[in-house]
Amino acid sequence: MKFSRQKQAGALLFALIIITLILFRGVFNGGNTPFFMPDSPIDSTDIKPIKVYLKGAVISEGVYNIPAGSRLKTLLIKAGGLSPKVNLRLIDLYAPLADEQVVYIPLRNRLPDKVDLNISSSFWLSSIKGIGPIKAKKIVRYRDRLGAFKNISEIQNVKGIGPKTFKKIKSELAVHYAE
Secondary structure, three states: OOOOHHHHHHHHHHHHHHHHHHHHHHHHOOOOOOOOOOOOOOOOOOOOEEEEEEEEOEOOOEEEEEEOOOEHHHHHHHOOOEOOOOOHHHEOOOOEOOOOEEEEEOEOOEOOOOEEOOOEOHHHHOOOOOOOHHHHHHHHHHHHHHOOOOOHHHHHHOOOOOHHHHHHHHHHEEOOEOO
8 A cells, every 4th residue: 555745744744743742741731740751660668868959940949858879860750840941952861869969950041150060961061162072971971880979170080081171171060069
């Protein structure tokens, strides 16, 4: 059975609309449905909770108790999801979280003055002058392997970022922790 180009295009458009609605239903319904779902349920009885302060472009700002070892994605689900005004390319949903960490989710049109090493995607990190895509991926791998950065000078432990590079970029970096 052969379909005309017009019917093929219509079927493709219909499929794209359905996929878009499924993926973005949580963002556009006021956050009643999470934007994304956890990969697997977390058994919090075996894991000591940590406190993380979440603010910015999220449905519900506040301090959250989540299991140690959790990723940003888990925290955002607990907060009801993201605002539709977030640029997802700037956020690493799989960034590890640490106790007493402050997580700021920037709005699409209002980027902070500094790049947070603990939640930034490799795309956002590569926007720093002197940090290209390769070094940005090394920073993310380092963070995924060893957990959240405690201070900005810790970035010098990432291969390829020494004191000289750090001196050039330190004014653009941030690590948010509760005080």
